[in-house]
Amino acid sequence: MTLGGFILKNALRNKRRALLSVLSVGVSLFLFITLQVALRELTLPPEDLGSSLRIIVRNKVSLASPLPARQLQVIEKIPGIAAVTPFTFFGGLYKGDEKFTSFAQFAVDPARVKDVIVDAKMDPAEYAAWVADRTLCIVGLDTARRYNLKRGDRMQFTGTFYPCDLDLRIAGFYHGTADDRTVFFHHRYLDEASGNPGTVGCWWALASSAEEAALVTARINEAFANSSAEVRAETERAFQLGFISMWANIKVLIGSICTVVVFTLLLVTVSTMSMAIRERFRELAVLKALGFRRRELLGFILAESFGLSMLGAILGAGGAWLLYRNLDIQKLANGVFLAFEVTPRMLGMAFAIAALLGILSAIAPALSVARTSVVEGLRTLD
Amino acid sequence: MAPPIVSIRDLSKLYRQGDINVTALNAVSLDIELGEFIVLMGPSGSGKSTLLHIIAGIDRPTHGSCRVQDTDVARLNESQLADWRNRNVGFVFQSFNLIPVLTAFENVELPLLLTGLKASRRRQQVTTALHLVGLIDRQHHLPRQLSGGQEQRVAIARALVTDPPLIVADEPTGNLDAKSATDVLEILRSLSQQAGKTVIMVTHDPKAAAYGTRQLHLEKGEIVA
Ligand SMILES: Nc1ncnc2c1ncn2[C@@H]1O[C@H](COP(=O)(O)OP(=O)(O)OP(=O)(O)O)[C@@H](O)[C@H]1O
Ligand SMILES: [Mg+2]
Numbered sequence: 215m216t217l218g219g220f221i222l223k224n225a226l227r228n229k230r231r232a233l234l235s236v237l238s239v240g241v242s243l244f245l246f247i248t249l250q251v252a253l254r255e256l257t258l259p260p261e262d263l264g265s266s267l268r269i270i271v272r273n274k275v276s277l278a279s280p281l282p283a284r285q286l287q288v289i290e291k292i293p294g295i296a297a298v299t300p301f302t303f304f305g306g307l308y309k310g311d312e313k314f315t316s317f318a319q320f321a322v323d324p325a326r327v328k329d330v331i332v333d334a335k336m337d338p339a340e341y342a343a344w345v346a347d348r349t350l351c352i353v354g355l356d357t358a359r360r361y362n363l364k365r366g367d368r369m370q371f372t373g374t375f376y377p378c379d380l381d382l383r384i385a386g387f388y389h390g391t392a393d394d395r396t397v398f399f400h401h402r403y404l405d406e407a408s409g410n411p412g413t414v415g416c417w418w419a420l421a422s423s424a425e426e427a428a429l430v431t432a433r434i435n436e437a438f439a440n441s442s443a444e445v446r447a448e449t450e451r452a453f454q455l456g457f458i459s460m461w462a463n464i465k466v467l468i469g470s471i472c473t474v475v476v477f478t479l480l481l482v483t484v485s486t487m488s489m490a491i492r493e494r495f496r497e498l499a500v501l502k503a504l505g506f507r508r509r510e511l512l513g514f515i516l517a518e519s520f521g522l523s524m525l526g527a528i529l530g531a532g533g534a535w536l537l538y539r540n541l542d543i544q545k546l547a548n549g550v551f552l553a554f555e556v557t558p559r560m561l562g563m564a565f566a567i568a569a570l571l572g573i574l575s576a577i578a579p580a581l582s583v584a585r586t587s588v589v590e591g592l593r594t595l596d
Numbered sequence: 597m598a599p600p601i602v603s604i605r606d607l608s609k610l611y612r613q614g615d616i617n618v619t620a621l622n623a624v625s626l627d628i629e630l631g632e633f634i635v636l637m638g639p640s641g642s643g644k645s646t647l648l649h650i651i652a653g654i655d656r657p658t659h660g661s662c663r664v665q666d667t668d669v670a671r672l673n674e675s676q677l678a679d680w681r682n683r684n685v686g687f688v689f690q691s692f693n694l695i696p697v698l699t700a701f702e703n704v705e706l707p708l709l710l711t712g713l714k715a716s717r718r719r720q721q722v723t724t725a726l727h728l729v730g731l732i733d734r735q736h737h738l739p740r741q742l743s744g745g746q747e748q749r750v751a752i753a754r755a756l757v758t759d760p761p762l763i764v765a766d767e768p769t770g771n772l773d774a775k776s777a778t779d780v781l782e783i784l785r786s787l788s789q790q791a792g793k794t795v796i797m798v799t800h801d802p803k804a805a806a807y808g809t810r811q812l813h814l815e816k817g818e819i820v821a
């Protein structure tokens with residue numbers, strides 16, 4: 215027998231309790247990681263270059279209020295603007311879905327959108343075909359894969375806040391953007407289907423340089439100041455961050471849940487460990503009599519609690535990592551989550567928490583063992 | 597004549613309980629020679645266990661000194677004392693106190709884990725000790741698979757495996773039937789007579805006391821005979 219073997223035998227002497235404490239650490243850390251992953255996913259701003267160059271121009275009143283189509287000529291001429299396209303959210307229900315369509319459809323000017331969404335990669339022939347036919351659309355590769363769509367397939371959408379439906383055919387596919395799920399179609403198609411209201415949802419523009427972007431937004435805002443449709447222009451990044459601020463409360467919520475989970479876990483492991491050691495008080499006194507020193511007994515206790523919580527971490531955090539790596543989360547979460555990635559930082563955090571649990575739950579029993587003399591310890595009943 | 601292995605001078609132990617002081621030992625002086633089998637007797641609460649604990653280095657006196665082989669035990673710090681116990685004292689308790697998750701062999705091996713001996717050397721010593729108490733065929737049994745008498749013999753093997761000069765036993769036969777008690781007492785006697793160990797045993801049983809080479813009677817913390 216070695217000291218390691220002795221520690222192992224002690225840790226496993228009550229197999230059910232050992233299993234339960236490993237499981238409670240494991241399950242809690244699994245939950246912790248899941249919450250962290252969801253939080254990251256919800257608040258992850260796109261970091262591509264386009265998002266700092268792109269400018270979104272929307273109605274100052276609200277995102278839902280339309281803008282007059284004639285603003286195009288003014289925006290085009292503003293210095294520092296490289297390209298601009300109408301960008302109207304259709305928000306229809308795709309025929310393949312029953313209640314909820316998780317990808318967006320935008321009405322754009324096909325000739326102009328290519329110069330605004332510069333990171334989108336398309337086959338030139340497909341792109342040319344799309345521009346030429348107003349009933350065609352171009353589909354993000356993620357959506358195409360998810361619904362198993364091919365070129366020439368029909369895509370039908372029922373309007374939810376537009377009083378019209380769409381009946382489109384697929385000209386081709388794009389990829390390479392931060393979110394390759396959107397369907398783009400001709401704004402003229404939407405205009406005709408909705409009775410030519412002469413309005414657009416937003417304008418999306420591209421500044422000629424990142425330095426210009428801030429100036430350009432100011433110029434756009436100024437150009438429509440005191441007009442019947444005042445606008446708010448901001449870079450896509452600022453727009454996203456504004457959107458994310460909506461999630462701020464959720465962030466706080468998830469953060470507090472995580473804290474509570476960890477704290478509860480601490481209480482559970484501390485009490486389990488105290489119980490496990492209390493039962494062995496007399497034996498520990500015997501070990502002391504045989505010549506084991508305080509620091510050796512402390513080592514036994516620490517190794518046991520540390521080992522159990524680390525095993526829990528391997529199970530919970532490792533399990534989460536394995537699971538989310540092999541899971542088609544996009545399909546399961548209906549597209550709300552894209553990657554659902556467990557980052558090394560989260561794994562590090564989970565293991566740090568487990569280490570802390572192991573150490574903290576050893577402190578109280580170790581202290582009481584150190585404080586008890588051999589004679590006192592021998593007097594305690596089993 | 598060789599110097600005594602245990603030399604106690606003016607030893608007192610006081611317990612303070614609120615306002616009242618309890619005198620567990622009152623100015624005890626005593627010499628114990630190498631190889632003696634000392635039996636401590638006396639009424640309950642007379643201080644037998646306290647005296648045994650102080651000699652064995654698991655308790656400290658309030659006054660006086662207790663030297664064991666020229667070591668003033670009370671002067672050692674916690675960790676020196678632990679080390680000293682490991683090398684000099686073997687413990688036998690009334691309630692055996694074996695570790696329930698370890699086999700007989702592993703229980704006996706336990707004190708050797710502190711010695712830095714190689715595994716093969718440890719095995720040799722454990723085997724010898726188990727032979728001595730006649731339990732080599734039970735070495736792989738867990739304590740709960742042994743009878744009380746066998747458990748106590750394993751405990752004796754654990755006490756002598758480090759080859760300490762001093763064996764202390766606090767009512768070692770208190771929980772045993774007559775036959776098992778005799779076995780245990782025979783082993784303790786042979787340890788003192790053949791192996792030259794100094795054995796100090798506390799007992800209430802006059803039959804057990806007859807195994808000793810010298811009997812000491814304690815009363816109210818003082819040696820009366
Ligand atoms: N921790 C303690 N606090 C207070 N008093 C104590 C403590 N330990 C022992 N005593 C007292 O010291 C005295 C001697 O106790 P000790 O255990 O040595 O008696 P004993 O002779 O071994 O008795 P028994 O035969 O019942 O085991 C008793 O009066 C006891 O109450
Ligand atoms: Mg006693």
